[in-house]
Amino acid sequence: DSGVTQTPKHLITATGQRVTLRCSPRSGDLSVYWYQQSLDQGLQFLIQYYNGEERAKGNILERFSAQQFPDLHSELNLSSLELGDSALYFCASSVEGTPLETQYFGPGTRLLVL
Amino acid sequence: GIQVEQSPPDLILQEGANSTLRCNFSDSVNNLQWFHQNPWGQLINLFYIPSGTKQNGRLSATTVATERYSLLYISSSQTTDSGVYFCAALSGGYNKLIFGAGTRLAVHP
Numbered sequence: 726d727s728g729v730t731q732t733p734k735h736l737i738t739a740t741g742q743r744v745t746l747r748c749s750p751r752s753g754d755l756s757v758y759w760y761q762q763s764l765d766q767g768l769q770f771l772i773q774y775y776n777g778e779e780r781a782k783g784n785i786l787e788r789f790s791a792q793q794f795p796d797l798h799s800e801l802n803l804s805s806l807e808l809g810d811s812a813l814y815f816c817a818s819s820v821e822g823t824p825l826e827t828q829y830f831g832p833g834t835r836l837l838v839l
Numbered sequence: 840g841i842q843v844e845q846s847p848p849d850l851i852l853q854e855g856a857n858s859t860l861r862c863n864f865s866d867s868v869n870n871l872q873w874f875h876q877n878p879w880g881q882l883i884n885l886f887y888i889p890s891g892t893k894q895n896g897r898l899s900a901t902t903v904a905t906e907r908y909s910l911l912y913i914s915s916s917q918t919t920d921s922g923v924y925f926c927a928a929l930s931g932g933y934n935k936l937i938f939g940a941g942t943r944l945a946v947h948p
Contacts, residue, residue, distance in 0.1 A: 758936075760936075773934050827884065830874070835880065
């Protein structure tokens with residue numbers, strides 16, 4: 726158990742809908758990362774937050790947005806969902822959000838868009 | 840950006856066998872991690888190893904940063920070692936881990 730929690734574990738929804746994925750980092754970690762794992766793209770970085778502020782952005786679609794709250798939990802919002810958004814979404818956390826740290830991964834949220 | 844390549848793509852072993860998984864990266868790295876993704880999809884941290892050698896039970900890893908590769912050794916493999924092994928690297932001042940395509944390992948009894 727990495728100490729990173731994600732809810733829900735599974736989510737099934739329809740095209741065009743909006744969903745929110747939630748992540749709680751390890752105790753003491755200030756930085757949160759979101760990654761997407763799809764069959765065709767593999768594991769890809771989406772976005773990073775540090776202490777409530779966006780720090781780095783990757784291949785995140787405009788239909789997706791994220792935020793980190795004062796209690797340091799983070800939410801990833803996915804809207805106007807398409808079939809291709811079906812994937813495993815991971816949250817990771819680290820202490821200071823620097824390149825020289827281990828990123829610890831949560832168990833993931835499996836999203837299926839029908 | 841940095842490229843990460845893993846080999847072999849697939850590996851089938853009998854229980855008790857040893858194996859070596861390789862990860863090549865195209866640039867100097869600040870961060871290199873190995874993960875095991877189990878059949879339920881969970882990504883489990885194995886090692887943070889930008890250089891040097893580490894051991895944890897039957898698993899060990901070595902990164903030769905000057906030659907831009909890392910190796911993961913699995914000894915006396917067990918069926919619970921089955922799954923996909925990923926290496927991920929981070930280069931420069933960026934914080935995003937770049938993942939390889941993985942090595943899919945199947946250990947049969």
